[in-house]
Amino acid sequence: MERLRNYRQLVARVDELCARIEADFREQIVCRLGCDGCCRHLSLFPVEAAALAAALAEAPAVLAAEIRDRARAAAEDGPCPLLKDGACRLYEARPLICRTHGLPLLGRRDGERFIDYCPLNFQGMESLPASAVINMETLNATLAAVNRLFIKESGDEETRAEERISIARALRKNI
Numbered sequence: 001m002e003r004l005r006n007y008r009q010l011v012a013r014v015d016e017l018c019a020r021i022e023a024d025f026r027e028q029i030v031c032r033l034g035c036d037g038c039c040r041h042l043s044l045f046p047v048e049a050a051a052l053a054a055a056l057a058e059a060p061a062v063l064a065a066e067i068r069d070r071a072r073a074a075a076e077d078g079p080c081p082l083l084k085d086g087a088c089r090l091y092e093a094r095p096l097i098c099r100t101h102g103l104p105l106l107g108r109r110d111g112e113r114f115i116d117y118c119p120l121n122f123q124g125m126e127s128l129p130a131s132a133v134i135n136m137e138t139l140n141a142t143l144a145a146v147n148r149l150f151i152k153e154s155g156d157e158e159t160r161a162e163e164r165i166s167i168a169r170a171l172r173k174n175i
Contacts, residue, residue, distance in 0.1 A: 028124075044170060068172060082171075
């Protein structure tokens with residue numbers, strides 16, 4: 001889908017960055033299939049919701065129906081509706097936040113910079129090199145810009161660039 005081109009390019013760059021970090025720190029990262037503690041029901045930018053809905057539209061009918069059923073029953077504060085038996089049902093289409101979960105993320109809270117990562121990862125390391133850290137301010141600013149362009153190109157006047165859409169709502173939408 002041409003209107004998702006910029007988003008898909010961003011996803012490819014993020015995947016490259018995450019793959020490099022995972023390769024460089026393979027011994028310190030324990031994230032794996034079945035490790036789903038971070039898989040919560042999140043909200044997404046409209047461009048991410050559209051990408052997820054597009055992936056669902058391309059999924060086999062039985063899988064798509066199952067996912068839509070789970071989305072209808074999902075609690076806003078519960079586990080991700082894509083999660084089943086410790087695995088993401090649309091893993092290849094997972095949002096950016098899911099792609100970076102568990103890895104060291106540089107952020108800002110109350111004006112202070114911090115690095116956050118899964119407490120199961122990087123055990124025994126006293127410090128992390130900058131090459132292992134993803135700057136979330138930069139990533140989020142880039143995602144917001146891609147989202148604004150997506151909304152402008154889609155011509156959807158009702159959707160605002162700052163609007164967030166739950167994963168369940170994205171999965172229930174028809175595209």
